[in-house]
Amino acid sequence: MFPRASIVIPSHDEEGVIGRCLASLLAGAAPGEFDVVVVCNGCTDRTAERARAFSGVRVVETEVASKAHALNLGDATASAFPRIYLDADVELPTADARTLSTALAEPGALVAAPRPKVVFEAASWPVRAFYRVWQLTPYVSEGFIGCGAYGVSAEGRARFGAFPPLISDDGYVRAVFSRTERLTPDCNTLVRAPQRFADLIRAKTRSRLGGYELALHYPDLARKERAERAYGQTGRSLIGRPQLWPHLLVYLFVNLTTRLRAQRQLSRLGEYRWERDRSTR
Secondary structure (H helix, E strand, O other): OOOOEEEEEEEOOOOOOHHHHHHHHHOOOOOOOEEEEEEEEOOOOOHHHHHHOOOOOEEEEEOOOOHHHHHHHHHHHOOOOOEEEEOOOEEOOHHHHHHHHHHHHOOOOOEEOOEEEEEOOOOOHHHHHHHHHHOOOHHHHOOOOEOOEEEEOHHHHOOOOOOOOOOOHHHHHHHHOOHHHEEOOOOEEEEEOOOOHHHHHHHHHHHHHHHHHHHHHOHHHHHHHHHOOOOHHHHHHHHOOHHHHHHHHHHHHHHHHHHHHHHHHHOOHHHOOOOOOOOOO
16 A cells, blocks of 8 residues: 555654554554654654554654754655654544545645644643633634644645754744645644643743744744734634633733743753653653
């Protein structure tokens, strides 16, 4: 069977989640249906061993602990289009991977991403409150690309060269394409919300820092992408829903706190160490 799509999974010390990611992706897949490439970058754990336990998965190892490098190495190894880029800590079930691949195979399709389905499990109330408002923002509702899963057609991949060494690869890809070019098929990724508020702050600081870094190195792209967002939409969505007003306070607090933290980190970006949510790993 010729692969329906290539799926590149950059992984840095993800032994606790790579099995969950691959099990969800391949549970209903036929042999050879997807060309899956796991790129273990700078791993010091058993990520590669866990990934190799899945039949048909190709594992590439590099000592360079860089997500951008892993994405480019995965591109060089992958054999098919459409091409899906998937973070190891999110889950793209087989049926949703098929839907995403089919959407990208349509004539004229360039880039697409599933909508995130947030899994809360043991998440605290402030974490849940944040995400209830976050899901109403234009970032999520208008041509969403983020939360660790997106795909491009061959034509879409030709829009840009190598992945630049940025924190936010999905932010970069989102900015390369206009809002009308970004497709949102009827499929989902499962994104596990942090359990603790402190982990949420760390994860969202990294996200905001990625946006600042993008604006620093690609100001025109970042400016164009921001201009396309309808920020008033979130306020209108909340006006008639007073039950969400307490949640809005949490959302605003997170935004302010992460903005301040990211601004401090931006001044020493060369020393930045990747902040991640460890409560879901």
